[in-house]
Amino acid sequence: MNYTHEHRMERIASVVEMDDADALSVHGSSSTIKVSAKSRSTAVAGAIAAVIREQKHAEVQAIGAGAVNQAVKALAIARGYLLDDTPPVDIVCTPYFTDVDIEGQERTAVRFIVEPRSSI
Amino acid sequence: MNYTHEHRMERIASVVEMDDADALSVHGSSSTIKVSAKSRSTAVAGAIAAVIREQKHAEVQAIGAGAVNQAVKALAIARGYLLDDTPPVDIVCTPYFTDVDIEGQERTAVRFIVEPRSSI
Numbered sequence: 001m002n003y004t005h006e007h008r009m010e011r012i013a014s015v016v017e018m019d020d021a022d023a024l025s026v027h028g029s030s031s032t033i034k035v036s037a038k039s040r041s042t043a044v045a046g047a048i049a050a051v052i053r054e055q056k057h058a059e060v061q062a063i064g065a066g067a068v069n070q071a072v073k074a075l076a077i078a079r080g081y082l083l084d085d086t087p088p089v090d091i092v093c094t095p096y097f098t099d100v101d102i103e104g105q106e107r108t109a110v111r112f113i114v115e116p117r118s119s120i
Numbered sequence: 121m122n123y124t125h126e127h128r129m130e131r132i133a134s135v136v137e138m139d140d141a142d143a144l145s146v147h148g149s150s151s152t153i154k155v156s157a158k159s160r161s162t163a164v165a166g167a168i169a170a171v172i173r174e175q176k177h178a179e180v181q182a183i184g185a186g187a188v189n190q191a192v193k194a195l196a197i198a199r200g201y202l203l204d205d206t207p208p209v210d211i212v213c214t215p216y217f218t219d220v221d222i223e224g225q226e227r228t229a230v231r232f233i234v235e236p237r238s239s240i
Contacts, residue, residue, distance in 0.1 A: 065189035072188050072230055076215040092212040094237075095196040110192055117214075 019056075032059045033112075037066025037105065044074035048114060049081040052091060058114040063102070065083075068110050075112060090117040152179045152231075155194065157186025160192050164194035168234060169201040172211060178234040180213075183222070195232060202236075208235040 031051050035044050044060075051058040062071040075093055082089040094113040099106050151171050155164050164180075171178040182191040195213055202209040214233040219226050 018127050046183075065185050068192050069188045072192060072215050073217075076193035076217050079214065079216065090214075092214050092235075094199065094210075094212050096199065097196050108193065110196065 035062045035071040039070045041070050045077035048078035058091035060112040061109050063109045092117045155182045155191040159190045161190050161193035165197035168198035169171040181229050183229045212237050
């Protein structure tokens with residue numbers, strides 16, 4: 001089948017959201033993976049790996065200690081998935097703060113830029 | 121003064137441990153910065169920046185969601201500190217799991233390898 005880029009991203013999103021629909025969303029245009037404290041780290045890891053394979057760049061966003069912990073676990077797991085690829089892809093991440101609007105309230109989120117090590 | 125490497129690392133450790141003696145320790149030989157949920161993220165960030173300036177490589181270890189959150193906040197803050205250096209140093213990190221022995225019990229820790237982006 002001849003998927004367009006958008007279609008492929010939607011497939012990834014739908015696979016991930018089956019596991020935890022409220023907690024995780026993948027936006028094809030911006031590659032932002034939003035993680036909550038309830039997100040399954042393996043599901044998030046799968047999403048990160050898929051976006052990296054597709055776009056060579058992903059952003060992971062978490063608000064609060066529980067969400068940040070799940071995001072970091074997912075990053076460590078995703079690194080393992082991608083190291084198993086042929087050829088292996090080693091990822092590195094860059095954490096930074098950003099202010100986001102959650103239902104009219106400003107919250108500080110932690111975001112991770114995720115990139116293949118070889119590309120930086 | 122002509123500090124040896126070990127002496128300089130001890131100075132860094134003593135500065136950081138003043139703020140939170142139980143929660144954070146810097147080992148000169150291995151550059152491992154241990155973070156707890158009670159660690160002050162700015163103090164940890166100062167330690168990370170100091171070790172990176174000194175050794176171009178640091179490892180940050182955290183066990184539990186609260187500690188991982190403090191570690192990530194510290195990494196984001198340290199990145200800001202190091203980007204303000206002349207010349208600026210941009211750091212990236214690589215999270216991975218490791219098993220550690222805490223008072224006879226095996227726990228899974230999250231560790232972050234921290235490196236200047238330019239060196240990888």
